[in-house]
């Protein structure tokens with residue numbers, strides 16, 4: 001790392017015109033010496049950067065995506081089989097400045113700014129200082145910028161990559177900052193904090209209509225899949241839900257586009273009239289939400305949906321090789337741990353065990369409702385009758401053991417680290433019959449994977465801290 005720091009000092013002191021060449025050669029030498037990366041790759045900084053971000057994904061999730069895609073879809077999982085396999089591969093430690101287990105705001109901030117922050121903070125360090133985000137740096141260099149998510153657009157990850165807040169829950173203020181920053185592409189859920197409390201779905205307390213304000217700034221506003229696919233504007237605001245967008249299992253394709261459709265539309269808008277290139281963040285948040293809920297069936301579909309978006313972005317990268325494509329996540333969610341298990345509790349010997357195999361995957365594939373949606377349907381006071389009907393209809397082949405049924409109806413947890421009710425109990429029902437177990441309803445400390453293809457990819461090699469990821473991005477954008 002000393003070599004690399006020295007290189008950076010050299011870069012800063014070199015004259016601007018010379019900087020790119022010096023940096024390219026020196027970094028290529030440093031990186032090449034360290035990791036044997038091809039020197040040619042580092043000679044030019046990327047013109048465009050696409051960051052595909054699976055919130056809540058770590059190695060176990062990625063491999064589940066690969067395995068289930070191969071067995072059930074009969075197709076490769078592009079993230080593992082192409083990006084991780086052919087690109088540069090690294091791991092990131094994820095801890096925030098005030099603990100060991102991170103939230104999305106702290107991890108996103110570290111990856112966007114290069115600084116550690118406390119859990120809950122959005123690109124503001126513990127001493128109260130706002131630090132430049134990736135999108136702010138990109139904007140300052142004249143690049144076009146885009147943020148796409150299945151969560152609300154003001155959720156922790158897109159916010160941490162572009163804005164600032166002492167606490168991630170300051171939604172209205174975050175939306176105001178988007179209006180000031182004017183990212184050329186902003187897509188996801190969260191129309192509620194764009195509309196005044198009086199309007200349908202609106203929650204703003206200041207009476208403002210921020211959708212109208214975006215329109216006044218020349219944005220094309222799209223509210224459903226058909227409008228998105230027909231969009232031709234260079235600046236697009238897409239709001240497809242009042243709050244989070246739905247899980248794949250529950251999604252109405254006419255109302256809400258897929259992550260891949262949003263990615264294609266974002267690339268189409270951003271690559272118009274972009275002399276200085278662009279930086280695009282695409283997040284699938286449902287991978288994290290499925291982890292919290294311990295919902296293996298929803299996780300599987302979310303991973304496939306994310307991977308379809310990776311396919312779209314990789315195709316763009318193949319046609320525009322001056323693009324750096326990065327696939328990563330911020331932390332692991334749910335302590336996901338597929339494992340062998342007992343068929344019943346009669347004996348613990350090996351002949352009473354099963355391994356999660358193809359039969360178990362097919363059971364997951366037959367589930368037709370997310371655990372989030374089950375909770376909505378059950379309401380505040382779950383009734384046994386409604387529960388049985390939902391299970392019979394949407395979870396074919398599954399049996400709810402009496403202990404779990406009682407916990408659901410009483411709305412009680414069985415452990416200190418399982419707090420999503422009734423999701424976690426239903427997740428345990430699925431686990432007992434498939435082997436897809438979970439260790440918590442929260443986040444864990446697993447390092448996250450970074451896969452990168454394109455100019456600058458070699459910087460992400462090896463075991464690093466998530467702050468180094470942010471520093472690399474700033475470096476690559478500033479060298480451009």
Ligand SMILES: [Zn+2]
Pocket residue numbers: 056104288289292333443
């Ligand atoms: Zn989370």
